[in-house]
Amino acid sequence: MKVKYFFIISLLIMVFAQFSFAQNISVSGKVTDANEGDPLTGVSVQVKGTTVGTITDLDGMFKLNVPSEKSVLVFSYVGYKPQEVVVGSQRTFNIGMELDVVTLEDIVIVGYGSEKKENLTGAVTAVNVTKTLPLKPVADVARALKGVVPGLTITNATGKLNDEAILKLRGYGSVNGPSNPLVLIDGVEGKLSDINPESIEKVTVLKDAASASIYGARAAFGVILITTKQGKAGKTVVNYS
Missing domain, CATH: 2.170.130.10 (TonB-dependent receptor, plug domain)
Structure with missing residues (x-):
């Protein structure tokens, strides 16, 4: 009887561990100027609707853990148009941001x-x-x-x-x-x-x-x-x- 309960508990732990691992997806990428191709430093990369986020480094690179493949990444930077990208099956992103030209x-x-x-x-x-x-x-x-x-x-x-x-x-x-x-x-x-x-x-x-x-x-x-x-x-x- 004890062996049976031990087996069930072990199985549940394994299922929850796999579920938890599947729900934490690591994504990375680079953000550049769409026209010049220069890396953008300090771009805000945030999971839409959450407080999870990061900013790009000096080379425009970022790395972030997202909850699921349905998560939406929001890229925002002063002077540029914001972008939204669905994670999906993609794990590496190359984002080109366009200038927000105001008359x-x-x-x-x-x-x-x-x-x-x-x-x-x-x-x-x-x-x-x-x-x-x-x-x-x-x-x-x-x-x-x-x-x-x-x-x-x-x-x-x-x-x-x-x-x-x-x-x-x-x-x-x-x-x-x-x-x-x-x-x-x-x-x-x-x-x-x-x-x-x-x-x-x-x-x-x-x-x-x-x-x-x-x-x-x-x-x-x-x-x-x-x-x-x-x-x-x-x-x-x-x-x-």
């Missing part, structure tokens, strides 16, 4: 980062630099923005080309008090006359208190955010004028 006109730079136009609730105007500035052969940015942003008044008291333009975005606070909007060039306070119009990639004007409040009292009369052109991966582009 520049759909993104608006705000005080706390960037937002899509449809998500904005404040009074914000984004200037289409590629269509506006090249059409105006002017000496500085202030004159290029004249008549482009609703509510922004730009005047030149002396008429001299080298004089700083007077900007009025939300009117005068008092008879003698200053009311110029705050100008930030790549996050640093500056003047519109300090920058070459050809160096500008994006201009955003924050008009209302809700949009400009992150900058405090200096933003009482609005904020003009200027983002300059930066180096980008891809083909070399040469502009001349």
